[in-house]
Amino acid sequence: SGPFAAWLLGAAALLLGLVAMDGISRRLFPSLPPWWASLLLLGQGAWVAWSFNGMETGLLMALSLCAVLTSLGKQRGLFLAAIAALAWTRPEGQVLAGLLVVAWAVPRGDARAFALGAIFCVAPSVLLFALSGGFTPDSLRPKTTTLQSHLDVWGLMAQFSNYAVGLLKGAWMGVWSGQDTLGVAGDATSLNPVAPLFPPLLLLG
Numbered sequence: 001s002g003p004f005a006a007w008l009l010g011a012a013a014l015l016l017g018l019v020a021m022d023g024i025s026r027r028l029f030p031s032l033p034p035w036w037a038s039l040l041l042l043g044q045g046a047w048v049a050w051s052f053n054g055m056e057t058g059l060l061m062a063l064s065l066c067a068v069l070t071s072l073g074k075q076r077g078l079f080l081a082a083i084a085a086l087a088w089t090r091p092e093g094q095v096l097a098g099l100l101v102v103a104w105a106v107p108r109g110d111a112r113a114f115a116l117g118a119i120f121c122v123a124p125s126v127l128l129f130a131l132s133g134g135f136t137p138d139s140l141r142p143k144t145t146t147l148q149s150h151l152d153v154w155g156l157m158a159q160f161s162n163y164a165v166g167l168l169k170g171a172w173m174g175v176w177s178g179q180d181t182l183g184v185a186g187d188a189t190s191l192n193p194v195a196p197l198f199p200p201l202l203l204l205g
Contacts, residue, residue, distance in 0.1 A: 006052075007052060009059070010051040010052040010053075010058050011051070011052075013051050013058040013059045013061075013062040014047075014048065014051035014052075014058060014062070016062040016063075016065075016066065017041070017047070017051075017058070017061055017062035017065050018035075018038040018041060018042060019038070020062065020065035020066045020068070020069045021037050021038045021041050021065055022034065022035050022037060022038045023069045024037070024065065024068060024069050024072065025037035025038070027069075027072050028072070047061065056089055056090060057090075059089055060086075060089040060090045060092065060093050063082065063085050063086040063089055063093065064086060064093065064096055066082045066085075066086070067079075067082040067083055067085075067086045067096070067097060067100050068100070069082075070082045071100050071103065071104045076110065076112075076113050079104060079113070080113065080116055080117060080120065083097045083100060083101060083117050083120050083121070084097075084120040086100075087120050087121050087123065087124055088123075088124055091124075094121055094124050094125070097117070097120065097121050098117075098118075098121040100117075101113070101114060101117030101118065101120075101121060102114075104117075105117060
């Protein structure tokens with residue numbers, strides 16, 4: 001059944017994260033006892049909850065640790081495989097994957113790894129553009145715009161431009177509201193509200 005499969009996937013993601021954390025600890029902190037860092041991670045309630053919340057957050061965190069672990073080694077294939085998997089989890093994973101590609105490939109002068117990693121990181125945005133007409137990594141837009149079959153490519157592009165402007169305004173003012181930043185769904189009436197953040201000017205003060 002669906003819930004049982006979700007719990008199995010969550011348990012697998014949690015186990016994967018613990019194994020990756022142990023590998024990172026062995027490389028960066030060899031003086032620590034084996035599995036000590038993994039036990040500390042297991043003691044974080046939020047981490048365990050992410051793995052069993054029925055969403056992709058636990059998988060994102062586990063693959064993030066796997067990507068960091070493989071970035072500490074010299075095997076290009078494992079590193080790129082972890083990057084490819086991470087980029088398809090969530091928008092945050094896509095950004096983190098890009099940063100890890102730069103940090104791994106540039107110091108080594110590995111142009112091939114850089115090119116392949118860039119392709120893996122950009123691929124979700126290309127698919128997002130094909131589905132919603134926008135490149136911005138956002139998990140909400142495909143859920144809203146793909147249902148608008150009456151819009152052509154130019155209509156999707158126009159809607160995306162409104163979204164981009166609203167996104168910049170919200171980032172500066174600290175408040176996102178209205179369909180200009182959320183599309184035709186995903187607002188409070190759709191039970192998916194967006195919480196306001198602190199305005200940059202307030203943080204400067």
